[in-house]
Amino acid sequence: MPVTHQLITAVQERVRLEAKQRGIRWTSQRQVIVEQFLLAGEHVTADRLLERVREVDPAIGAATVYRTLHLLTEIGVAARVQLGNGAASYEPVIGRAHHDHLVCVACGTIIEFHDAAIEQRQEAIASAQGFRLLHHRLELFGLCARCQAANATSV
Amino acid sequence: MPVTHQLITAVQERVRLEAKQRGIRWTSQRQVIVEQFLLAGEHVTADRLLERVREVDPAIGAATVYRTLHLLTEIGVAARVQLGNGAASYEPVIGRAHHDHLVCVACGTIIEFHDAAIEQRQEAIASAQGFRLLHHRLELFGLCARCQAANATSV
DNA sequence: TTGGCTGCAAATCTTTTGCAGTTCG
DNA sequence: CGAACTGCAAAAGATTTGCAGCCAA
Numbered sequence: 001m002p003v004t005h006q007l008i009t010a011v012q013e014r015v016r017l018e019a020k021q022r023g024i025r026w027t028s029q030r031q032v033i034v035e036q037f038l039l040a041g042e043h044v045t046a047d048r049l050l051e052r053v054r055e056v057d058p059a060i061g062a063a064t065v066y067r068t069l070h071l072l073t074e075i076g077v078a079a080r081v082q083l084g085n086g087a088a089s090y091e092p093v094i095g096r097a098h099h100d101h102l103v104c105v106a107c108g109t110i111i112e113f114h115d116a117a118i119e120q121r122q123e124a125i126a127s128a129q130g131f132r133l134l135h136h137r138l139e140l141f142g143l144c145a146r147c148q149a150a151n152a153t154s155v
Numbered sequence: 156m157p158v159t160h161q162l163i164t165a166v167q168e169r170v171r172l173e174a175k176q177r178g179i180r181w182t183s184q185r186q187v188i189v190e191q192f193l194l195a196g197e198h199v200t201a202d203r204l205l206e207r208v209r210e211v212d213p214a215i216g217a218a219t220v221y222r223t224l225h226l227l228t229e230i231g232v233a234a235r236v237q238l239g240n241g242a243a244s245y246e247p248v249i250g251r252a253h254h255d256h257l258v259c260v261a262c263g264t265i266i267e268f269h270d271a272a273i274e275q276r277q278e279a280i281a282s283a284q285g286f287r288l289l290h291h292r293l294e295l296f297g298l299c300a301r302c303q304a305a306n307a308t309s310v
Numbered sequence: 311t312t313g314g315c316t317g318c319a320a321a322t323c324t325t326t327t328g329c330a331g332t333t334c335g
Numbered sequence: 336c337g338a339a340c341t342g343c344a345a346a347a348g349a350t351t352t353g354c355a356g357c358c359a360a
Binding site: 180181182183200201202217218221222241242243 | 323324325326327333334335
């Protein structure tokens with residue numbers, strides 16, 4: 001599911017408007033960061049995004065990338081996900097349905113999925129406890145078919 | 156579900172045996188750390204555990220707590236969970252069924268739950284992708300009843 | 311003009327690691 | 336005795352923050 005140029009333009013416009021409403025400024029750095037963030041694919045770390053951003057404008061600093069990612073997260077355009085124990089990843093929320101992750105612990109492959117039945121149970125569990133559910137995080141860890149095979153051979 | 160003294164003794168014995176099998180030594184520091192870990196309740200950060208441990212033996216260092224937590228995790232007595240964005244928490248796995256977390260984003264209350272239907276769907280999703288499921292992480296974030304009420308009043 | 315933004319560097323925070331001395335087995 | 340362990344302090348990795356200058360509105 002590649003992100004189209006048209007979609008990027010639309011999202012940038014949305015972010016810009018949202019920003020204006022909040023008295024937040026639109027700078028050339030943010031333009032670049034948002035663009036590269038949307039182009040980067042499913043999951044980017046702040047570090048990886050900084051690399052991409054610097055290919056366009058080498059003067060942009062890490063702090064600005066972090067600050068912009070926070071901004072995008074607040075606005076609801078990005079979501080922070082903690083896969084593994086290292087740096088957090090960010091993913092675009094725009095134009096994409098909510099999904100969870102199935103991660104291969106051996107090769108790192110990430111498959112996204114969505115399951116209505118699970119979502120439904122989650123709502124049920126939350127309301128049974130009197131909670132209003134805001135969001136959730138579900139990650140499944142295992143071995144993909146390829147790594148199972150590789151492991152069976154080598155061990 | 157408070158942890159009984161008897162259970163603690165049993166777990167420590169198990170850890171000690173497991174350690175012996177691997178040529179890992181049993182030291183007075185580990186004795187204290189495991190004991191305090193089991194007494195600490197559902198979720199402890201390394202930092203909080205260090206505090207508790209130092210009430211018993213002030214000479215114990217942070218590195219030793221981290222190293223022991225890794226050890227317990229490897230042996231399968233502890234599990235590391237990342238709730239929120241700060242320090243990771245550890246929880247005892249012994250004598251306790253697997254569970255997931257329902258977290259109030261306002262007051263931090265954590266409710267544990269287990270749902271067979273969700274677990275079943277997870278297995279189904281994994282095998283549909285050819286994965287062998289090893290473990291998972293599910294966290295629901297929302298507002299508890301109390302905080303919903305408080306919020307409604309104040310806003 | 312001016313308050314928000316930027317880059318840089320320093321500061322935080324959490325966790326890991328190198329090392330010299332200590333201790334379990 | 337020797338390998339594994341310990342505390343300390345320094346290192347490392349990720350993210351945040353203070354500050355002086357910059358710039359969008």
